[in-house]
Amino acid sequence: MSGHSAEDIKRETRVYILVFAALAALTVITVAVSTLHLSAMPALAVALLIAITKGSLVACYFMHLISEKKVIYSVLILTVVFFVVLMTLPVSGLLGSTAR
């Protein structure tokens, strides 16, 4: 988190409103894109790209990750590594024999 003065806090609240507008606009775009009936891969790519952008906005500004301490980043890096392992596990083929 950046500053603590009343002026700093008021400046932060203006950023929160802008982030809210961006999140609302991205939600409308996600729904609008889904009506285009794209084929599976492009639809997945666009939907995930928008979701990742929205998630990043929430994490960076509402959860203040844009200006956090090193220890919080360390916890998150470790979490992301394990999360990526979890996500790639089903498509890695390691579970192939038991899944079918």
Place this chain on the structure above:
Amino acid sequence: MQIPYTVENHPETGVYNGKLGVWLFLASEVMLFGALFSSYILLRTNAAHWPHGVEEGLNIPLATVNTMVLIASSVTMVMAWAAARLHDLKKFRLYMGTTFLCGLIFLGIKYVEYSDKFHHGHLPSKSTFLAIYFTLTGLHGLHVIGGMIVNGYLWGPGAKLFHTDHARFSNRIEVAGLYWHFVDLVWIFLFPVLYLL
């Protein structure tokens, strides 16, 4: 016994203990939802046919409204924290009350969605899609309820701390906010995955 570093930052971590504790808790939550998302991918990639949410009776307009409601609640939550830091109890109560109300609206819409599905026989036992849908949204709903209990407490009896230990109170709002934003973040991914793809 006095609990150390509830207000001032720990010299070794640079943050107060409550914040580090909540981030560690959120890391475990990422793994909990991550495991379920991973299961979803496994089920979907191994299915001969995977239905679109609409085919299984999911209501996209209602879910879109719910997404907007949860996003709005995240903004009011962070505004409540800002108001608390500005020593404005009235505004804090207004924003925190709105956050609570948004949570209630979200659950109300979810109740309407669930009732409609049950009415039409779209039960978790009917298909793999519905089983994972109810598991993911049900667990998320429980997290919303959990957040509302904490937010309700901080709005009501917990607000006494505003007068007695203001810095500690602000920190409590911040960490409650971290949890609430995480719940919003999970929904941001659940919405396209379950309803739109």
